[in-house]
Amino acid sequence: MGATDTAGTSVITLTETDLDPYVTHGPTRRWLTGPGLPGVGALVTFEALRADGLRTVADATGDHPADLLPAGLRDQLVIGGLIGAEGPRTESVLLDGATGEVTTTYFLHDRPGLMDRRRLAPSLEKLVRFATAADELAALRGQFAAYAGRFGPEVVDRASAQLLALYEAGSDGGEVPPFWRLTAVIRPLALMAGPGTRSELALDLPPRLLDEEFGARAVVRFEDVDFPAALTHEPTRRFLREAGLPEECVWFFLDTDAPLPTMAEHVADDPAAALPPRADSLIRLGYLLEDTSLVVDGATGAVLAWSEAEAVLRPLNADVSTLAFTLWLIHRERSLDAVHDLTEAYDQLADAMSRALAAVDRTACDPAPVGPTDDGRRYWPQMFEDEAGGGLYA
Template sequence: MTDRTGIAALPASGAFLEFRSPGTAPAGGGRWTVLGGTAYCGSLVVLDGETGEVRLAEESGREDEGDLLASSLPALAALVREVEAVATGAADRAAFGGRRGAAVADAVRSAAEQRMRALDPELFTRGAPPPHWHTALLIAALAWGARPGEPDGLAYDFEPDLVADLARLLDEEDAAVRRYRPEELPAELTHEPTRRLLVEAGLPLEGEMLGVHPDAPLTTMAARYPDDFAELTHHLALGYWPHDLVIALDGTTGRLELPGLHGADDPARYLNRDLSALLYALWTYERVRAHWDRWEYGGQDWHDGDGDDDWTVFDPHSFLRTEVDGLVEAVDPESFATPRHSWRLLAEDPYTGGLLA
């Protein structure tokens, strides 16, 4: 029988896993001890009493159907700590010299993966990617995309490469970004942090969520839509948004709004606190969606039953679907404040199936 003393080293929760007092698993032929479960699809985390391995398992599964999660209890505890360190480390404003962006997020994730390989070589040397950890690490590293801005600045600070990476996620072939020249920005845009962001980082093109014209001048809503928004003389027509809406940028405050035309049927006016919050939310969403698409369209089938390395329990779609709304909401909680706020409408749309339809 394996040594179970390592159970005490497990936290109550961490790395999208939840642990509890050990109990006997209903499956596993008496070999499995339940340590807890996943935070996303109800799978069990079990300890194999004969091998000492930790696996993901279903309550009704057979003892040969669990996916290897860690080669031992100490390895499991170490892997959990590593993912948690990535998720919480971004709060240190001085880390990476204060820089945040796509390259920083990738560097943090890559370094953490190398450390995890050293912590549990047996897990990472098998043919298929280990279940759970790759997705958990990707989600945790999203916190390194941006950091909270200064009180007199934008909601978030990040390197221009975040917008470039967002453009790549939207259209890998062109990855087009429109960066505005200072002389292109209208006098009505007096919010200096927004002016700098448009010049230094710009806006991605070819997006399904945010539609930006590649060369049209940035003008006021009143000038662009005189019949509908004549009163919006200090709001700029930034781009298009789902459901045939237009994003209005408040030139004084930098706030993003969705002026309505249909009264009670319109969504709430608030879209995002400012342009930095919108771009960080979109980048977060598109990174998650790219991982989703990898399994949806990339020829990866973890349930095909061919070979010893296929997953029989872990479902990345369930993981991503469970987490995506909370990730986007965390960027700008007010954007989900009521059922009438647009981001929440998109996330809870019963016709499209949500953000990861």
């Protein structure tokens, strides 16, 4: 096995000897000894191949007898893994040495008999092409360079259609594997809103984006009389007056019964209630769960989640513009699921949602603690992953 640097990218290639006796499929042998595989991309890594060489699933399961594995898995070759929004995942990439097909699996070391495979690509060549296209979309380079600096619904639709057409053309019978289908449908949603210039917030949302998604009657706009004196951040005040927020969306519920209170005012009748630091400057917009308040910092516009049960204040979104984008993203995904059956691969969908959100609001997904009491838990990725809660299902 060897590694060469091509344009700064470490490429993994194998020798004919490395491939014997594992790979008998001619085109796959030629690909591995020729163009090879990139070490790490944004979605897929082949570093396991560099570190361990070719090995079968049976070899990789360690001490468990190979006959505990499903027959179709034992001789599959472990060549890499998928990369999640926050780093390497536990889903391994497998190669069929006889056919060249590429699939994925989760290693269940305590229950190997329950392991299964999911389609990823009909060949290594198509896998590299699929992953490269997704990377180019994320970076707006290569075949997606024309979208740089462009945002809005038309851009989202065109980028999604272009990526989906590429995946259909490279899939057997045009049937796109779930991982790439949801990549083509979800990832371009990050192009809906551009950096905030007019709004002086993180994002400039397209005009009436929330009205068109939720319906005008479901979007609440505030008046100055609704704001406490502590809300001094003018871009936040302007956004709440002009764009507003949906009254509710899956895990989010807006307070509309009275003028927005500070957290100190919200619990004034409950002297035993725990309060976050600077409670007089945190304005409660609504709630996420029964014991979790959604608050905005009146001075900076930062959006935070206050867990009353844990007495922990965590970052939620960069500001109200990215909060609105998050709610739009969740609502839009549920509509798209009804058409594209995105929840067929729920875990992969949850990761794609986190990637789309992180592309416009790193605060919402970055687990790096921002204070001594911050444990790094982030609400939105946690909710996306909660399949039992059913929030991403249409």
